[in-house]
Amino acid sequence: MSWKTLDDMDLAGKTVLVRVDINVPVKDGVVTDATRIERIVPTIKDILAKGGKPVMLAHFGRPKGKPVPEMSLRITVPTLEEKLGQSVTFVETPSREALDALPADAVVLVENTRFTPMETDNDPKMAQFLASLGDVYCNDAFSAAHRAHASTEGVAKLLPNCAGRLMAQELGALESALGKPERPVVAVVGGAKVSTKLDLLGNLIEKVDHLVIGGGMANTFLVAKGVEIGTSLAERDMADTAKAILEKAEGTGCTIHLPVDIVVAAEFAAGAANEVLPVDQCPADKMILDAGPATVEALKGVFAQCKTLIWNGPLGAFEIEPFHTGTFDAALAAAALTADGKLKTVAGGGDTVSALNKSGAAKDFTYISTAGGAFLEWMEGKELPGVAALG
DSSP: OOOOBGGGOOOTTOEEEEEOOOOOOEETTEESOOHHHHHHHHHHHHHHHTTOEEEEEOOOSOOTTSOOGGGOGGGGHHHHHHHHTSOOEEESSOOHHHHHHSOTTOOEEEOOGGGSHHHHTTOHHHHHHHHHHOSEEEEOOGGGTTSOOIIIIIGGGTSOEEEOHHHHHHHHHHIIIIISOOSSEEEEEOSSOSGGGHHHHHHHTTTOSEEEEOHHHHHHHHHHTTOOOTTOOOOGGGHHHHHHHHHHHHHHTOEEEOOSEEEEESSSSTTOOEEEEETTOOOTTOEEEEEOHHHHHHHHHHHHHOSEEEEESOSSOTTSTTTTHHHHHHHHHHHHHHHTTSOEEEEESHHHHHHHHHHTOGGGSSEEEOOSHHHHHHHTTOOOHHHHTOO
16 A cells, blocks of 8 residues: 555645544533544644635535535534634535635535435546545545545545544554564454455455354354354354354464353343353353353463454444453453553544543554444455545
């Protein structure tokens, strides 16, 4: 991968189109989590410091190609102004003349790019219109890089371009985790369904030394091995596929780790009566809701012998107590190794970020991606259009 950064660009006196991701959660007209806004601040500040005028392009929600008042980006302006420490000019219908008339140190936010179907269609006319607004294109939205849209890919091909600080940081972290990692490499993949992560598993068993499978996915693999799992969540029709993945892993030298003990309960409810049992002793009327302590201890041993860890998905039903224990304990062990400088840890995916934050492990992980689909597609080995267009 090769791309330019802001350090490679002459921005003095230039209008810089910056694709950002500020698709933040909002409740009652107020931004409830400003993480994504906070992460773009270094890029905007650096463009200003280099004499450029940042014009932010972004989407918000899923308006399906038409203006939806509740999905106007105007709602993000107060939070943007607070985090940037300066006023932000909101523009509904931009023109080059209007942008040029603004002060040299203005920060501009353009209305939701998805208010027209031309955005998601990657219409050349929209790409050309966007290109007419600026002199340089900067992509700082890795989380939208798996979309070939007018504001992520089309316009990038029409202007001198570079990666923003967040994008460059993300790409660097991912390259060091799967592109050219320090070995041995372990990947933790959890979640409910094998069917949604087939490409991911297929790519990982060719690139990592150890693959830990947890959550409902692990149950499907246990079924494939002939283990009874009671009333547990599983995709029984995917058992043959799971079997094929296990066989392929043997051929690539990747060791797959499944639970050796389990936490079972009769119902999926907070505080439900539960017990720890060997993996092959799940009662017919109970379900597996977490990895057991012996499984976590085994994982700690794997982490201790590895140099790089990639994490996507929980080991159990971490949202409700006490079935968070396996995920939290394993995450904290990885975090401790990272803090000691013994392990590089890269994680991503909505559930993963939530679990790492709740466990307290997040602060010590090397890098946590806020990108959902883009992080997953990168782990699957797919080319991301928004990244490919840079350079």
